[in-house]
Amino acid sequence: MTVSDPATAPQSAATAAPRPGPGGIAAAPLPPGLFHDGAVLTVEHLVVEFPAPRGRRVHAVSDVSFDVRDGETLGLVGESGCGKSTTGRAIIRVDRPTSGRVVFDGTELTALGPEALRRARTRIQLIFQDPISSLNPRRRVRDIVAEPLAIWQRGTPAEREQRVRDAITAVGLDYDAAADRRPHEFSGGQCQRISIARALMLDPKVVICDEPVSALDVSVQAQILNLLEDMKARYGLTLLFIAHDLAVVRNISDRVAVMYLGRLCELGPSDDVYARPAHPYTVALLASIPEPDPAAARNVTPIAGDIPSPIDPPSGCRFRTRCPFAQQRCTDEVPPLTAIGPERFVACHFPLATSGPRSSAGSAGSSPEPAPPIQVDTPPTAP
């Protein structure tokens, strides 16, 4: 299914706050090819803002669009505070989107009433960063894992117990030893296994993993990542994998989406993005990976300066305050997400070369109409 119905305007686009700088949230047209037929999850012009003191707003997520195809793993990366978790939470409407649409398996989640949402949400599950906080310390593991079945009254108690037993065994724990214990008796990695078992109980289609290994020892991280891949293969899952660590994402993701300060910078197949990053921010992120990385452009200085406040983000390109290539245009215009190759999208006025020296890409990008893709069917999102 393609998200292309112009009649379905985003629910509350009218409530989107006036933006600083020109070309705000309102309807940067999306490049063709961004959305795929048969995507399980489509996020379109997603905006999430939180109230901040003195009538201001935290621009946590600003006009983010991407989709996740059936069976793929999409990595969502960026520095701390860039809005990754908020994006994940807004997808299942734990954080209420300010505007934008989320379509899951043909259903527009952003338009559902409470009961329909409750039902639809069972097919998208979340796995959290803090494995211990995500398990109720007062409940036994068997009850924690059985809870989804108990909520929906699925099966007889005996069937439930069998399913719980299977799930706990599947994530690599010994059921008889684990079932009657409470979470604080387990290590972080083991707690994360329990969380994964619980997330799988309702047969979800999509699992949003919010930095599932960031809180774990390095030695345990690989085990949990492998477990996730195994579960993905076994149950035919689609993963939205959030991480601030590019190295972690690379190994598990088919495609990566890079976020900076609430905006999407770059989107493309992992190998391709890692080999030829087009957005200066992606380059900087790659350069900050400690391992030697021959493909990353070494001539780019690592990210200098601090992330600006999402309460008062820079006009134009949000990365401009730290970007070594920033020019006047970057202050004036928000760079729209643009196709720069098959499956490759970047939001930069002067994207780095994907197949040649940077200068050519720069001069091409500096023309008044930046690479106008033939816009077919993406709807305007705000008046």
Place this chain on the structure above:
Amino acid sequence: MPPSPDADAAALPAAGARLAVAASMSVPASSASKRKLGVVFWIAVAWICLVVVMAVFAGLLPIDGPDNLSYLSKLGSSFSHPFGTDELGRDLFSRVIFGSRVSLEVGFGSIFLGLVAGGFAGLIAGYMRGIFDAVTSAVANVILSFPALLLLITVAAFWGRAWWKITLIIAIIATAPLFYVVRSSTISFAGRDFVLAARTMGASRWRIVTREILPNVMPAAISFGLIGVAIAIVAEGTLSFLGLSVAAPTPSWGNIIAEGQSSTAASDPWIWIWPTLIMFMTLLALNIAGDRLQRFFDVREGRL
């Protein structure tokens, strides 16, 4: 998706180098986290249980009735009158035990009621927030800003001295702090990921509050409640001492102490020392039990 030709060039050392998932991860055989409550806690609990059991079964104990006048016995302690007798010849041990009934009824009764009412409101206010929270918090604030003892004395003086009336007044006053404890504890747990997980799994609000939050809020509420019982016992004792609680022939810790200090009995300080001592030990035990329990659960939660 198109495979990129020179993908390998960028290959990072595989962070996720595949380690076979161990078929069966070992689960810690015994957890190091089983913190001890300590022997002092158990002594305190034992004392509280003893006092409660004695009060409940006072009628079955081989002791004189609290109003039994035995003119023959001496004031000092003896085998049949371990605490001695008062100036009317009533067995002091018996009076202290029967007198504990009023204190315990008022103490536990009022806090139980306060905990049910304040706890229920606190759970809902803490989880739902919004207008309900604003209103209940405002009410609790109003109750808190009354001078409690003065209020208690005034109401007892004008409304009556039946133990259930005093229980009810103390319960209303105790509702406010218990509400705040439960509310703030609820707020802190409501932000935890496991509550969010329950929400995304489709749990109803009622289910989240009762299954996810209540069991976590319980320890704080109970430990705070134990300290509340001590405060309520003091409040009742004060009323009793002032003659504003149960009427004269019925003993209560407060009125035994008051009688013991009246001029005729002043010659024998044990008449008021014994009830004071028992009351003090009970208050101490309640405070210790509440405090230890609180720290015990804080430690466990601190790990999380």
